[in-house]
Structure formats: structure tokens, C-alpha cells
Amino acid sequence: MKTHKWLVPTLYIVFLMLPIYWLLNMSFKTTNEILGTFSLWPLDFTLDNYRKIFTDPTWYNGYLNSIAYVVMNTVISVSVALPAAYAFSRYRFLGDKHLFFWLLTNRMAPPAVFALPFFQLYSAIGLFDTHIAVALAHCLFNIPLAVWILEGFMSAVPKELDETAYLDGYSFWRFFRKIFIPTIAAGIGVAAFFCFMYSWVELLLAKTLTSVAAKPIAATMTRTASTAGYELGLLAAAGTLTLVPGAFVIYFVRNYIAKGFALGRV
Amino acid sequence: MNKTTNQKAWWFVFPVVVLVAFNALIPLMTVVNYSVQETFGDNVFFWEGVKWFEQVLNSDRFHASFLRQLAFTGMILVIEVPLGIGVALSMPRKGPWVSVCLVLMALPLLIPWNVVGAMWNIFALPDTGLLGRGINALGIDYNFTQQPVSAWLTTVLMDVWHWTSLVVLLAYAGLCSIPDAYYQAAKIDGAGAWSVFWRIQLPKMKRVLTIAILLRFMDSFMIYTEPFVLTGGGPGNTTTFLSIDLVKIALGQFDLGPAAAMSLIYFLVVLLVCWVFYTLMMRHEEK
Numbered sequence: 001m002k003t004h005k006w007l008v009p010t011l012y013i014v015f016l017m018l019p020i021y022w023l024l025n026m027s028f029k030t031t032n033e034i035l036g037t038f039s040l041w042p043l044d045f046t047l048d049n050y051r052k053i054f055t056d057p058t059w060y061n062g063y064l065n066s067i068a069y070v071v072m073n074t075v076i077s078v079s080v081a082l083p084a085a086y087a088f089s090r091y092r093f094l095g096d097k098h099l100f101f102w103l104l105t106n107r108m109a110p111p112a113v114f115a116l117p118f119f120q121l122y123s124a125i126g127l128f129d130t131h132i133a134v135a136l137a138h139c140l141f142n143i144p145l146a147v148w149i150l151e152g153f154m155s156a157v158p159k160e161l162d163e164t165a166y167l168d169g170y171s172f173w174r175f176f177r178k179i180f181i182p183t184i185a186a187g188i189g190v191a192a193f194f195c196f197m198y199s200w201v202e203l204l205l206a207k208t209l210t211s212v213a214a215k216p217i218a219a220t221m222t223r224t225a226s227t228a229g230y231e232l233g234l235l236a237a238a239g240t241l242t243l244v245p246g247a248f249v250i251y252f253v254r255n256y257i258a259k260g261f262a263l264g265r266v
Numbered sequence: 267m268n269k270t271t272n273q274k275a276w277w278f279v280f281p282v283v284v285l286v287a288f289n290a291l292i293p294l295m296t297v298v299n300y301s302v303q304e305t306f307g308d309n310v311f312f313w314e315g316v317k318w319f320e321q322v323l324n325s326d327r328f329h330a331s332f333l334r335q336l337a338f339t340g341m342i343l344v345i346e347v348p349l350g351i352g353v354a355l356s357m358p359r360k361g362p363w364v365s366v367c368l369v370l371m372a373l374p375l376l377i378p379w380n381v382v383g384a385m386w387n388i389f390a391l392p393d394t395g396l397l398g399r400g401i402n403a404l405g406i407d408y409n410f411t412q413q414p415v416s417a418w419l420t421t422v423l424m425d426v427w428h429w430t431s432l433v434v435l436l437a438y439a440g441l442c443s444i445p446d447a448y449y450q451a452a453k454i455d456g457a458g459a460w461s462v463f464w465r466i467q468l469p470k471m472k473r474v475l476t477i478a479i480l481l482r483f484m485d486s487f488m489i490y491t492e493p494f495v496l497t498g499g500g501p502g503n504t505t506t507f508l509s510i511d512l513v514k515i516a517l518g519q520f521d522l523g524p525a526a527a528m529s530l531i532y533f534l535v536v537l538l539v540c541w542v543f544y545t546l547m548m549r550h551e552e553k
């Protein structure tokens with residue numbers, strides 16, 4: 001039994017890679033080849049689909065828009081979650097447990113419930129179709145998540161660290177910046193990773209809150225699929241490119257993922 | 267950890283409360299507002315009381331999509347949790363392959379949800395997709411755009427593909443936190459692989475598995491984008507889950523009253539289940 005143990009993860013990874021391979025395969029084919037023949041690899045290898053995406057502003061702006069609001073959201077979520085998570089992990093205050101659960105309930109709200117009211121709210125305050133609107137809307141589920149993860153990491157740091165620093169004459173903010181933040185750097189990395197991930201993959205709210213100027217790449221793809229006929233090759237190339245930022249981010253945090261899941265109670 | 271009581275800690279939490287409240291309370295109140303009123307356009311509203319709630323709770327359409335949702339969530343939990351544990355158990359604990367496994371397995375989690383739908387659409391199409399072509403080549407008639415059973419199978423398989431890795435990562439993190447001493451003790455006692463699993467590994471993974479089940483329950487109960495892109499809720503209404511139905515009513519037919527009432531019922535169900543889970547989890551943690 002022991003010698004065949006590698007078989008299970010290998011088969012599982014093969015299963016995970018098959019649809020991704022097929023997407024790659026399609027992205028290098030011409031539309032004629034996709035519709036006309038069936039082959040396991042591109043017979044008439046072409047980069048036209050990618051060329052179209054990198055030269056057409058409606059396509060590449062979609063990527064830039066997505067990255068813009070995802071980065072904004074990650075920065076906002078992590079920076080406001082830091083002091084809050086510190087408060088939850090170090091102090092007891094009026095209504096703290098209820099507040100914590102209330103924050104978590106927002107992670108549980110189906111986005112479909114909020115789509116229409118969100119549209120009306122952000123139209124009313126004049127932020128409709130801006131990057132910041134999507135970034136703020138994604139705070140609804142990313143801030144609770146960031147607080148939850150950071151609180152887990154901070155609670156693992158003994159309180160004696162804070163007390164020693166105060167005895168050494170550190171002021172609170174100096175301690176927080178110079179000692180505490182470096183200590184939980186891994187936690188901040190994990191929190192940022194999850195904020196990035198959930199903001200990057202979410203589409204319903206991002207699509208509802210934008211029309212032209214801040215349209216995310218995922219919405220551009222949906223439009224192509226429905227209006228411009230069924231350009232499978234182009235769609236596949238665009239889909240392949242959406243994998244790149246994710247793969248990049250995972251590679252950098254690979255050692256923290258498992259740890260973050262365990263400590264951060266994600 | 268023993269915490270000190272300090273009411274000033276509210277200032278630390280204040281920005282979070284403001285941002286989340288802005289995003290949560292205002293839209294939630296809008297939904298509550300719609301759920302008790304009737305409108306014929308032009309922003310003129312009439313008080314309707316609980317009429318919409320009664321209508322939704324008694325409608326066959328809501329019952330049907332609720333049952334479909336329960337069946338879907340039940341199915342993916344039954345498949346993903348044991349599969350995830352199995353993969354995590356057989357993964358290497360040390361060495362260069364750990365990183366390779368983690369990176370490759372985490373990849374599906376970072377794909378935008380509509381791309382997941384589009385990718386599975388391309389993968390499963392009966393004439394051009396590898397999966398569709400493969401199944402048909404085996405002599406089984408398969409076409410997920412027309413047959414309800416195929417559509418269900420494809421949707422479930424897609425979710426297993428998309429989210430099992432989350433269970434794997436969590437279970438793996440739980441396994442890694444078990445000290446070697448436990449295994450050595452088990453070896454001395456002559457315990458077999460099966461009893462090591464039941465007596466040591468499973469109890470140690472209990473907490474992370476609770477989180478995994480909770481997350482999978484929440485997210486699969488809210489699933490919208492992937493099946494919407496893959497099947498569009500069809501054929502017919504066979505894969506119309508709660509969120510898809512809700513968006514159809516709210517944005518498709520613009521029936522704001524019933525949609526709002528349905529939203530609230532929907533949200534309350536998710537909240538109730540999560541509250542029970544959360545309480546159980548916290549009670550377990552205090553022990």
C-alpha cells in the first residue's frame with residue numbers, strides 16, 4: 001500500500017489539469033479548426049487569439065480594470081482589518097463577540113441578494129462604474145475574512161511581547177509598526193492572498209457595479225460569448241490569461257497557504 | 267489568552283464597522299423595504315405587509331429551487347469531503363513534491379468563477395469538448411445542454427473539480443499539525459493504518475474539517491456564476507439553484523417584492539445553519 005501512495009494525488013492532479021489543458025489547447029486553435037475537427041493538440045498552431053487580446057483595448061483594459069480594483073480592495077481590506085483584528089485578539093469590549101459574528105455573517109450573505117440594492121446605492125452616491133465602487137463593495141466579504149485570518153495569527157503571538165515592548169519604552173504605534181507587524185508578516189501575507197483571491201474570482205457584484213469604464217475582464221468575456229457569436233478560441237485565450245495572476249500569487253505564498261488555512265481558521 | 271477589558275478598543279474596530287455597515291446595512295434595509303411593499307413603478311410604494319413572504323413560501327417554484335439547492339449542496343459535500351481527506355492523507359509530508367502538489371491543487375481556487383463555467387463548457391461540449399467526446403466515445407449518450415441528468419453530473423463534477431482542493435488544503439494543514447510523537451506511540455502500540463486514522467488523524471482534523479464543511483456549505487448554497495455560465499440553469503429549470511432563480515426574478519422579471527422576500531428567507535436559512543455550526547465550533551474550541 002505504501003508504495004502506491006503517490007498514485008492518489010497524481011490522479012487527482014491529472015483530473016484537475018485536464019480542463020485547464022483543454023482550455024490551453026483551444027486557445028491555440030483557429031475557430032475553423034475548433035468547429036471543423038477534433039484533435040487532442042492544436043494542428044494549426046496560432047497565436048492570433050492572444051494577439052487580438054493584447055491589441056484590442058476593450059480586452060486588455062478589462063484586465064487592467066480587474067487588477068486595479070483587486071489591488072485597491074486588498075489594500076483597503078488588510079489595512080482596516082489590522083487594528084480591528086488586534087482589538088479582537090487583545091481586548092475585551094462591549095459587544096465584541098456579537099460584533100465578530102455579525103462581521104462573519106456578511107461573509108455568508110449571498111451576493112445575489114445584494115446585487116440590486118448595491119447598484120442603487122452606488123448609483124445614488126455617484127460611484128457607479130468606478131474602480132473604487134467595486135473595491136468598496138468587495139469589502140463586504142473581504143474585511144470579515146481578513147479580520148478572521150489576522151485575528152487567528154495575532155492570537156498565536158503571546159501577549160508578553162506587547163508588555164515587554166511597553167516596558168522598554170515603546171509607544172503603542174511604534175510597537176505596532178516596528179515589532180508587531182513584522183511578527184505577523186506571514187499572517188498579513190495570507191490575509192492579502194485571500195482578499196486578492198476572492199476579489200479576483202467574484203463577478204456578480206463587479207459586473208453589476210460597472211458598465212464601461214471599470215468593466216472587469218470576466219464581464220468582457222461574458223459579453224463576447226453572448227454577442228459576437230461563439231468565438232471559442234478567443235474565449236479560451238482570455239480564460240487562460242485570467243489564470244496567470246492567480247498562478248503567480250500562489251507561487252509566492254505556497255509555503256503559507258497550508259499554514260494560513262490552519263492558523264487563520266479560513 | 268486572557269484579554270483585558272478596554273472599551274477604547276472600539277476605536278480600532280471603528281473603521282471596519284463603518285465600511286462593512288455601509289455595504290451591509292444599507293442594502294439589507296433596501297431589501298427589507300422592498301419585501302413589505304408593492305410598486306407599480308415611478309417610485310410609488312404601497313404597504314403590503316407579509317404578503318410577499320406568504321407568496322414565496324407557498325410557491326412551487328421556490329420549493330423546487332430550494333430542493334434542487336439542498337440536493338446539490340448535499341451531493342457536493344458527500345463527494346468533496348471524503349475525497350479531500352483521502353487526497354490529503356496520501357500527499358507527501360516533506361520534500362520538493364509538497365510545493366508542487368500545493369501549487370497545482372490551489373490553481374482551480376484562483377480562477378474567476380465565470381471562467382470556471384466557460385472552461386467546463388468548452389471541456390464538456392459533446393462535439394468539441396474532451397469530456398463530452400470521451401463519454402460519447404464510450405457509447406454513453408451524453409449532452410449536458412439537453413439532458414437533465416448529464417447537466418447535473420457536469421455541474422456536480424465541475425464543483426468537485428473547483429472546490430475539493432479547499433478541503434484538501436485544510437485537511438492537509440490539520441494533518442501537518444499532528445506531532446510525530448503520536449505516530450510513534452501508535453506504532454509502539456501496534457496500531458494499523460485504519461485505527462491511526464480513526465483514533466488520531468480524524469479527531470485532530472475535526473476543527474479544520476468543520477471549517478471546510480462550513481465554507482463549502484456557505485459557498486455552494488450561494489453558487490451562481492459557474493452553473494449560470496455552464497448551463498444557464500437549464501435544460502428547462504433542472505439546474506436552476508436558489509441564486510439563479512433569485513436573479514431571474516429580481517433582475518429578469520423585476521418583481522422586486524417577491525425577490526426581496528425570497529432574498530431574506532434565503533439569507534436567514536444560510537445564517538441559521540452557519541450560526542449552529544459556529545456555536546458548535548466555538549463550544550468545541552473552548553473545551
